[in-house]
Amino acid sequence: MFIIPGFVISIATFPGVIVHEVAHMLFCKLRRVAVLDVCFIRMGNPAGYVAHEEVEDFNTAFLISVGPFLVNSLLCMLICFPAFFPVRVFGLEHPLSYVLLWLGLSIGMHAFPSNQDAKLLYQQAQKAASSLNPLAIISFPLVVLIYIANILSFFWADLIYGVAIGLGLPALIF
Amino acid sequence: MDNVRCEHCGRELPLNETLTIQDKHICKSCSDNYYSEQEGDQADAVQPQIDPNICFNCQKDNGSEPLPLLANLPICDQCAELYRNRPFPLWVKAFFAAVLALVIFSCIWNARFMRGYFAMNNAFEAFDVSEFEKAASLMQYASQDIPESADLQTLNCYFQGINYLHQDRSKEALALFQKCGSQLPPDYNLDFLILSAQIGVAFDEKDYDTFLKLALKMKNMNPQDQFSLGMVSSAYACKYAETGSEEYKTQALTNLEDAKKMAPENPDFLDYQQRILYRLHSREIITNDEFHKRFPNGWSQPEKEQ
Numbered sequence: 107m108f109i110i111p112g113f114v115i116s117i118a119t120f121p122g123v124i125v126h127e128v129a130h131m132l133f134c135k136l137r138r139v140a141v142l143d144v145c146f147i148r149m150g151n152p153a154g155y156v157a158h159e160e161v162e163d164f165n166t167a168f169l170i171s172v173g174p175f176l177v178n179s180l181l182c183m184l185i186c187f188p189a190f191f192p193v194r195v196f197g198l199e200h201p202l203s204y205v206l207l208w209l210g211l212s213i214g215m216h217a218f219p220s221n222q223d224a225k226l227l228y229q230q231a232q233k234a235a236s237s238l239n240p241l242a243i244i245s246f247p248l249v250v251l252i253y254i255a256n257i258l259s260f261f262w263a264d265l266i267y268g269v270a271i272g273l274g275l276p277a278l279i280f
Numbered sequence: 281m282d283n284v285r286c287e288h289c290g291r292e293l294p295l296n297e298t299l300t301i302q303d304k305h306i307c308k309s310c311s312d313n314y315y316s317e318q319e320g321d322q323a324d325a326v327q328p329q330i331d332p333n334i335c336f337n338c339q340k341d342n343g344s345e346p347l348p349l350l351a352n353l354p355i356c357d358q359c360a361e362l363y364r365n366r367p368f369p370l371w372v373k374a375f376f377a378a379v380l381a382l383v384i385f386s387c388i389w390n391a392r393f394m395r396g397y398f399a400m401n402n403a404f405e406a407f408d409v410s411e412f413e414k415a416a417s418l419m420q421y422a423s424q425d426i427p428e429s430a431d432l433q434t435l436n437c438y439f440q441g442i443n444y445l446h447q448d449r450s451k452e453a454l455a456l457f458q459k460c461g462s463q464l465p466p467d468y469n470l471d472f473l474i475l476s477a478q479i480g481v482a483f484d485e486k487d488y489d490t491f492l493k494l495a496l497k498m499k500n501m502n503p504q505d506q507f508s509l510g511m512v513s514s515a516y517a518c519k520y521a522e523t524g525s526e527e528y529k530t531q532a533l534t535n536l537e538d539a540k541k542m543a544p545e546n547p548d549f550l551d552y553q554q555r556i557l558y559r560l561h562s563r564e565i566i567t568n569d570e571f572h573k574r575f576p577n578g579w580s581q582p583e584k585e586q
Contacts, residue, residue, distance in 0.1 A: 121379070128372060140350050140363035146372060159351040159363075185379070188386035191393035196429045198393075206386055209379065280397070 116153035121209055122178060122216030123147050127154040129177035130170055130223075134158050137166040152220065164234035164242050171227040172248075175217050179271055182214030186272030194273055195280075207272070214268025218259065224252040281341045282331050288314050295331040305329070335359055396425035400432065403439060416443035434463045441473065448568055450480025472501065479511060486565075488518040509539035510552050517556045521563040529560055554579050 116123055127146045134141050134156065143157040161167040189206040192198040219227070228249045234242035255263055282295040286307035298305050306314050311326075330336065332346040335356035347354035350363065403418035416439040423429070423436035441456035454477035457470060464470050475498050482490040492515035495508075502508040516532035519525070536556055543549060555571050558564075558579050566574070 121375075124372065124375060128368065128376070131366070131368070135365060138364045140360065141366045142351055142363060144366070146369075181379075185383055188383065188390040191397050192390060195397055196393065196426060196431065198426075198428060202386060202389065206382070209382070 112151065113149060113153070115215075116147075117149075119212035119215050120147050120153075122212040122214070123153045125178050125181060125213045126174040126216040127156055129174040130156040130158075132177065133166075133169045133173035137161075137163075137169060139166060139170065152222070161230065164230050164239055167227065167230035168241055168245060171219050171223040174223075175219055178213050178217035182210045182217065182268055182272045183275060185210035185213065187276060190273060190276040190280075194277060210272045211265065211268040214272050215264040217267060217271075218255045218264055219252050221253060221256050224249045224256075227252075281333055281343070284329075286310055294334075295329045296334055298329045300327045300329060330354065337362075392425045396422040396429075396432065399425065400435070403435075407439065407442075412439075412443045412446045416440045431463070434460050438464060438468065438470070441477070445473065445477055445480065448480065450477045450484060453477040454481055472498070475501070479515075483518070488515065488522055491515045492519055504542070506539050506542040506546065506549055507552070509535050509542070510549060510556070513539060514552075514556050514559070517559040518565055521559055521565050524563065532556065532560055551578070557581050 124146045127144065131141055131144055133139075139161055140159040141156060142159065143155075145155050147154050158170065161170065185206055189203040189210070192200055193203050193207065227245055231242040231245040231249065235246070255267075283292050284295050284298055284305045285292050286298065287304045288306050288310040291307060293307050298307050299311055300306070301311065301314060330353065332349075332354045333342045333344060334340070334354065335342070335347060336353040337355055337359040340356045340358075342354075342356065347356055348360065349355070350360050355363070399418045399422035403415045403422065406412075406415035406418060416436075419432075419436045419439040423432040426432050437456040437459045441453040441460070444450070444453035444456065454474065457474045457477055460470055475494060479491055479494045479498065482488070482494060492512075495511040495515040498505075498508045499512050513532045513535035516528045516535065520528035520532055536553060539549065540553060554575075555568065558571065558575075559566075561581060571579070
């Protein structure tokens with residue numbers, strides 16, 4: 107197994123870290139949740155963070171936790187798309203395509219919510235599930251999936267996910 | 281602003297400038313002295329005091345009125361609004377603007393690949409319904425859009441070649457098929473098409489011996505193909521027209537009969553059959569175009585010969 111330290115991966119894929127934190131903050135802004143502190147990228151663990159006030163509404167907590175998954179995935183697809191045809195269909199090599207793929211896959215790789223996001227989601231879901239909030243109920247398996255995905259990141263599951271949505275999905279469509 | 285009295289030095293101070301140590305208000309300057317007088321580590325019992333009337337962020341004094349709490353801290357309305365609608369830093373906005381600009385530029389720059397891809401797909405669809413001219417035109421469009429794709433250039437040669445072959449322009453078709461080299465997979469039947477084009481060239485050049493030799497080769501390659509057998513019949517018919525030898529005529533009719541049995545109702549083959557029978561009847565070798573010009577409603581063998 108080829109192991110690369112996490113901070114090296116974060117540096118190599120820094121656009122993904124930035125977009126991940128921007129997505130958290132974006133949903134905080136959209137739901138008018140106070141952001142007390144934010145760091146978009148740094149050398150350290152975690153590579154970025156958003157500290158926000160405690161959220162009472164579960165839907166808001168869900169959006170803030172899962173926001174990066176939606177935003178990073180969407181951006182990954184959008185950025186990889188122009189490179190899909192020359193690279194995947196016609197097998198043509200071009201520097202611009204590789205820049206797009208690096209950018210798109212970097213962003214796609216950081217789509218998974220972190221374990222901290224999963225922990226917060228789980229805590230909020232526990233409270234909301236008592237009032238039978240359907241979103242809270244489906245959040246439990248989602249939390250498990252997030253933890254599994256983060257464990258599998260050790261085996262490059264995050265990169266595989268990025269490739270799957272950046273290049274695999276257009277291949278299924280076209 | 282709330283004031284409290286330091287229980288160590290007795291001075292009155294703003295609440296924010298004090299700590300509570302073991303539930304006693306101690307000013308920050310006294311805290312070190314106070315510690316040294318205590319036994320053991322009391323760090324766990326130390327808490328900074330926060331004045332509920334002073335904004336934790338901007339230090340705005342709200343007099344004796346407590347401020348609303350945000351994350352358990354007193355925050356004034358202006359600061360709360362700032363936290364709730366914190367602006368993205370300029371460099372983050374610039375980063376997203378650059379990404380967006382790159383995506384837009386790439387979409388425009390790479391649009392030709394998308395056009396080429398759809399043209400290629402439409403060419404294959406047209407080819408599947410035997411619209412060879414349309415297929416060739418679309419494939420040419422695709423290959424012009426993406427000139428650096430060797431695969432598309434090969435496919436263009438292949439589609440143009442088939443179109444030429446369909447128009448009885450065998451020499452041009454042969455040249456294009458030969459350009460395809462070995463880059464096409466076997467199911468493209470390039471060998472068969474090259475042979476068909478070579479047969480066409482031999483026919484055009486009135487080299488009927490070569491025509492017959494190649495037609496027999498094609499029959500060996502595709503013994504179950506109706507047109508391969510028809511091609512042999514056609515070649516024998518040409519040899520009969522050229523020499524008048526009855527042996528060639530017999531061979532032509534035998535092969536024609538065998539070919540007909542394979543698919544008796546195939547209208548394309550019936551048309552081909554008419555041309556061969558006409559050749560045997562008249563000993564005149566004419567092209568497909570000429571035949572249809574002369575006999576737009578088809579040709580039937582006179583009854584006494586049937």
